[in-house]
Amino acid sequence: MKVIVTVKRVIDYNVKVRVKADGSDVDLNNVKMAMNPFCEIAVEEAIRLKESGVATEVIAVSVGPKACQEQLRTALALGADRAIQVESDEQLESLNVAKLLAKVIEQEQPGVVILGKQAIDTDNNQTGQMLSALTGMAQGTFASKIDIQGDKALVTREVDGGLQTIELAMPIIATTDLRLNEPRYASLPNIMKAKRKPLEVKTAEELGVSIKAHTKLLSVGAPAERKAGIKVADVAELVDKLKNEAKVI
């Protein structure tokens, strides 16, 4: 069984973004980029499926500019067998990404597709669900456990009330939540080896997908700044301030 895992190149999660002075977007010039943290969890899960003998091949896929090959190489260093970059110079909206991924799925016929539940740049939380709708594959979002049992899979999901377990008919699309696993680091020999693993580049035209804009970004602004307040000396002063100044207790 093949497993497809998707990776997105995003701003490093430790970097605090700044809005451009002209309000057109955030400033990503000379900013450290990295693999989206939820995609790291997805890659780890795919590799574990191979290590446990459930999967025979792990294919890492990214949609983006040439620079995203760096994140695909990371996935290869972590243990993916080969990679596919779907070339796109612009930041594509989720539905366009899902359509491109659906075509890759059509060609590769994986049993499991694992995506991060959201990317920490746009915070959309859409692509996995859209991919399920486009392919008709069963959907297990926000997974904290994925248990493949032959022609079905048990997926435990992190939901607002706690945990929910659903049974899905294979093939499936799963999106990762934080507690699914703890991603490993790539070792130096594996990083060297990853340079020789196959990385194929495809285009939207080759996949027969026409890219369509669904939204227009009008402006990007900074959120209302919250100013630091005061330091209180002790608990008694804190309680007094909450009662008599803020009037919240």
Added chain:
Amino acid sequence: MSILVIAEHDNDSIKSSTLNTVTAALAIADDVTVLVAGSNCQGAAQSAAKISGVSTVLVADNPAYANQLAENMRALIVELAEGKSHLLAPATTSGKNIMPGVAALLDVGQISEIIKVESADVFERPVYAGNAVAKVQSLDAIKVITVRTTAFEEAGDTGSASIEEVTAICDAGKSTFIGEEVVVSERPELTAAKIVISGGRGMGNGENFGLLEAVADKLGAAVGASRAAVDAGFVSNDMQVGQTGKIVAPDLYIAVGISGAIQHLAGMKDSKVIVAINKDEEAPIFSIADYGLVADLFEAVPELESSL
């Protein structure tokens, strides 16, 4: 313009996130219909009919919708989308699970977690963990939207909508509900509480959250946690406040032993009053706290409890 709001409910009653979503819908247009899809959900339908400003409640009462499985729900919503200009759901784990698939089947985009309605096709939404706010215009004929509930007030309960049955049964047969572990608590729900007290890595272990619970019980507060505390296994995932957990905006948020990582601030910085208790005076949480107390939480929290 005609709007369909997808209700979140437990079959007996409507969840408050639905009320916030109706308010967002009414900021777009007056014609608001609410869909209650569930199993034995007439109770929820009755309470939906009382939401102020709602003209019609559609009820799809069938075992296929019992647990709002994504495959079945999105097929049903697509059937009901004809003639609608906007489809709205709260940006809860349920709404997030269902709506992007609806958008994909309709071949339109989704605008996630709106915090402001500028016009019928222009919305504001936070990006980059709330460190920037994007103003986006939808170019699609049908707008599929999820709503950040903390950004909109709850709609009132003075309505008298008509109730219509929906007979469509959409059962994709792809997924089956097996079970759930729901944390039962006497305390208010995290996202609806007026006061929230949260603990972080500084709590040391899960047992020490008892200190926060004692304060919470005196204040009628909910108890939350930072991602660090959940990752460390101190408490369960449903308590996580942050960019990828729950977004809260209570009147009072008390952060205890929480350093203030960007992703945590994204989940609570719209709270009206923020209190931080931390022994590290350099902790970033102090830069957004209205009242900061540099102290050992194991002394300060019991003292706080006894002085309430």
